[in-house]
Amino acid sequence: MVPADNGPEMSVTTRGILNKVRHMVPPMLDKFHKGQLGRVAVIGGSRDYTGAPYFSAMASARLGCDMSHVICTPEAAAVIKTYSPNLMVHPLMRQSPDDEAPEPDPDTVSASIIEMLPRLHVLVVGPGLGRDPLMHDTVSRVVRAAKEKEIPVVMDADALQVVQRDPDLVKGYKGAVLTPNVVEFKRLWDSLGLKDPGAAKETDKVESLARALDGVTIIQKGQKDFISNGKTTLVNDLEGGKKRSGGQGDTLTGSVATFLAWRKAYLDGLWDTAGHELEEDELIGLAAFGGSAITRECSRLAFLKRGRSLQASDLTDEVHGAFMGLFGDVDGDAGGSKL
Secondary structure, eight states, X not given: OOOOOOXXXXXXXXXXXXXXXXXXXXXXXXXXXXXXXXXXXXXXXXXXXXXXXXXXXXXXXXXXOSEEEEEOXXXXXXXXXXXXXXXXXEOOOOXXXXXXXXXXXXXXXXXXXXXXXXGOSEEEEOTTOOSOHHHHHHHHHHHHHXXXXXXXXXXXXXXXXXXXXXXXXXXXXXXXXXXOOHHHHHHHHHHTTOOOOOSSOTTHHHHHHHHHTTSOEEEEOSSSEEEESSSOEEEEOOOOOSOOOTTHHHHHHHHHHHHHHHHHHHHTTOSOOXXXXXXGGGHHHHHHHHHHHHHHHHHHHHHHHHGGGOOHHHHHHTHHHHHHHHHOOOOSSTTSOOO
């Protein structure tokens, strides 16, 4: 029997931040057309890893983005296409050949992906990427092109190794969001040669890392999620599930991506936000907080039902319920969200 659920417990501070995030959520208005409320692409998926990009792309879609793409290798594409017909799967990535065949040129491989960028609002880079050098060289070129076009980029998993080797890839780019776990955070920290600031406060390290990357937003995953761009720091203390299974971080990347797509819709003025104005420079952090909150609530709800058997796919099933539990019906006011 599933235990009774009285909804998520949260601090007054968390509730206040979620109220601000809620103002970014577009109401469902008849005037909108396909694509306005989010076009997200996940770059990842390789010979050995097909689940991660699927979980990320499906979280983005279930949360409410209009169009969800996966850009992966041909081997991964054949598999991911069988998971869901709702995703648009593009076999544009290439891995280094196992035999003596000539290795594809990363400039050539990345060119076809870069051509897609004007059709997208947000990129997620990393789920299922693997450690293949050709894949890493390709995504480096794509991320640089996305920066030039001011397309937000969420980077996780093996994409963080790309950042470790070349911090300048994202340094100073305010549209970049990195989502390291404990191990990945330490690797980033060490790669930048940072010193332990001591134990003054629990957010010191995430703030130091964000400052070292000159304003990149970091979501430091842990018992609490710490979100900082080095100037503004948010702490998400929502309860999550107690089971730590592989793939839960992919729900985070997809959820953050959808909030970032809604950020664009908010800035484009697609609905009336009078009385609910947000500062442009706080929207990236609020989007990161929103994605973090959705993921934690998905984990909590899934754990209530599944307990220690919880798997990443269980979080996917809870995305809409988590949204409703945290934000409720945002469509009562045709002009936008209400407190």
